[in-house]
Amino acid sequence: MPPSCDIEGDDSELQARFDARIAAEERIEPKDWMPDAYRRNLIRQMSQHAHSEVIGMQPEGNWISRAPTLKRKAILLAKVQDEAGHGLYLYSATETLGATRESLVDALHEGRAKYASIFNYPSLTWADVGAIGWLVDGAAIVNQISLQRTSYGPYARAMVRICKEESFHQRQGYEIMLALCRGNDAQRAMAQDALNRWWWPSLMMFGPHDAESAHSAQSMQWKLKRQSNDELRQKFVDQSVPQAEFLGIRIPDPKLRLDEATGHYVFGEIDWSEFQRVVSGDGPCNRERLAHHTRAHDDGAWVREATHAYRAKRAVRDRAEVAS
Amino acid sequence: MTTNEMPLYEVFIRSKRGLDHRHVGSLHAEDSAQALEYARDVYTRRGEGVSIWVVKSSDIVASQEADSASFYDPQDDKPYRHATFYKVPDEVSNL
Numbered sequence: 001m002p003p004s005c006d007i008e009g010d011d012s013e014l015q016a017r018f019d020a021r022i023a024a025e026e027r028i029e030p031k032d033w034m035p036d037a038y039r040r041n042l043i044r045q046m047s048q049h050a051h052s053e054v055i056g057m058q059p060e061g062n063w064i065s066r067a068p069t070l071k072r073k074a075i076l077l078a079k080v081q082d083e084a085g086h087g088l089y090l091y092s093a094t095e096t097l098g099a100t101r102e103s104l105v106d107a108l109h110e111g112r113a114k115y116a117s118i119f120n121y122p123s124l125t126w127a128d129v130g131a132i133g134w135l136v137d138g139a140a141i142v143n144q145i146s147l148q149r150t151s152y153g154p155y156a157r158a159m160v161r162i163c164k165e166e167s168f169h170q171r172q173g174y175e176i177m178l179a180l181c182r183g184n185d186a187q188r189a190m191a192q193d194a195l196n197r198w199w200w201p202s203l204m205m206f207g208p209h210d211a212e213s214a215h216s217a218q219s220m221q222w223k224l225k226r227q228s229n230d231e232l233r234q235k236f237v238d239q240s241v242p243q244a245e246f247l248g249i250r251i252p253d254p255k256l257r258l259d260e261a262t263g264h265y266v267f268g269e270i271d272w273s274e275f276q277r278v279v280s281g282d283g284p285c286n287r288e289r290l291a292h293h294t295r296a297h298d299d300g301a302w303v304r305e306a307t308h309a310y311r312a313k314r315a316v317r318d319r320a321e322v323a324s
Numbered sequence: 325m326t327t328n329e330m331p332l333y334e335v336f337i338r339s340k341r342g343l344d345h346r347h348v349g350s351l352h353a354e355d356s357a358q359a360l361e362y363a364r365d366v367y368t369r370r371g372e373g374v375s376i377w378v379v380k381s382s383d384i385v386a387s388q389e390a391d392s393a394s395f396y397d398p399q400d401d402k403p404y405r406h407a408t409f410y411k412v413p414d415e416v417s418n419l
Contacts, residue, residue, distance in 0.1 A: 175412065
């Protein structure tokens with residue numbers, strides 16, 4: 001029997017086995033049968049996660065040459081280096097689904113794939129590097145801890161590795177904020193200004209409300225997402241408010257208050273028109289981020305060509321050696 | 325006939341879905357299909373795994389432990405890659 005008949009004939013059976021695995025909290029592995037929509041959804045989500053790691057290097061990279069001390073510079077360099085590595089883990093995990101690296105990068109450059117909108121905001125002062133580590137990495141970690149239990153094996157394992165490596169990212173950011181808040185009035189003002197600008201975009205990182213989220217319901221059903229956007233956002237707010245209080249800076253939300261009954265913080269509504277604007281390409285730095293990535297990719301073309309040429313040259317030499 | 329004529333294969337087993345494949349040992353086989361069957365027969369007699377990878381040993385490129393001093397930078401001068409490097413007061417949680 002030709003293989004194609006085999007697959008078509010058993011689709012419903014394969015689907016049933018897939019559904020049973022999801023229900024039993026088993027991971028789906030690369031060579032397993034999976035519905036096309038599950039595969040497509042994963043490629044979308046994982047590649048956008050990968051793009052976010054890579055584009056996320058830009059706002060922080062902006063400060064590597066301007067860090068206030070050699071120690072801070074070395075730390076920032078190590079952190080940005082980690083983000084590049086995390087992009088690699090995620091691209092590679094996405095490729096286990098049959099997508100090619102080239103197609104993923106093309107989708108980014110052509111604007112067909114998104115990345116975390118937060119990276120479309122500029123990093124204006126040194127305090128922004130602190131706020132990014134504390135809040136942006138903090139929000140990413142809340143999300144990624146949840147994704148350690150995602151249903152696709154390679155994605156879940158990449159998340160475990162990434163969370164482990166990222167444990168220093170948030171702490172270094174908070175330490176920068178702490179140093180500024182224990183400094184002079186100008187430094188405290190700088191820390192407050194960074195919090196003012198990064199707070200709301202950080203909350204937006206969790207995406208639209210559950211009811212309005214395009215992919216949420218299906219992703220929850222497939223256990224690609226394990227907790228909803230709103231649940232994760234609440235978790236982030238609950239952990240961040242006491243951290244801001246300790247720093248002695250104020251979260252820019254007049255509606256923020258602790259609900260004694262639930263133990264959770266109540267917070268104001270996100271400006272969803274801003275969210276939409278930035279997601280659809282009109283944030284402060286969207287064009288700059290993409291143009292920079294495209295330029296870096298194009299500028300690196302000669303390196304890729306050189307490695308191919310070297311490989312070809314060695315292959316010829318090896319063949320000659322075998323023949324002689 | 326000796327096993328020397330048969331290529332050596334390295335065997336990796338995934339003990340449970342969600343976990344990485346781990347190296348468990350090696351064996352000789354005529355080809356990859358046979359290596360897979362042999363691996364099943366000799367390495368998974370007690371339900372050790374749900375998935376097996378076999379790879380020709382000659383296809384594995386390995387670093388040499390003897391070269392580790394020059395190959396790996398121990399990174400002892402980069403303690404800031406670890407979370408414990410950063411002093412955060414005890415009162416602050418969830419960091």
